[in-house]
Amino acid sequence: xxxxxxxxxxxxxxxxxxxxxxxxxxxxxxxxxxxxxxxxxxxxxxxxxxxxxxxxxxxxxxxxxxxxxxxxxxxxxxxxxxxxxxxxxxxxxxxx
Numbered sequence: 244x245x246x247x248x249x250x251x252x253x254x255x256x257x258x259x260x261x262x263x264x265x266x267x268x269x270x271x272x273x274x275x276x277x278x279x280x281x282x283x284x285x286x287x288x289x290x291x292x293x294x295x296x297x298x299x300x301x302x303x304x305x306x307x308x309x310x311x312x313x314x315x316x317x318x319x320x321x322x323x324x325x326x327x328x329x330x331x332x333x334x335x336x337x338x339x
């Protein structure tokens with residue numbers, strides 16, 4: 244019986260610019276996931292591990308906005324990423 248430690252890594256990359264919902268910009272498992280994670284590390288992009296969220300986000304097509312049912316979970320990830328990186332959250336021009 245395979246153990247969960249033998250499952251290939253999975254990764255999903257998100258982009259959020261303040262307009263609309265975040266978009267899935269890259270996703271994959273195994274070697275591709277390792278490449279996504281390595282690229283994030285090289286560019287000092289914060290990484291958060293959440294296998295359940297990755298599984299759900301992996302169902303979203305590339306360059307598509309995340310579904311509304313994932314907004315709250317992804318908002319927590321974005322807050323984490325912006326806090327860790329010391330950046331401010333993007334704001335819509337109408338909020339300025």
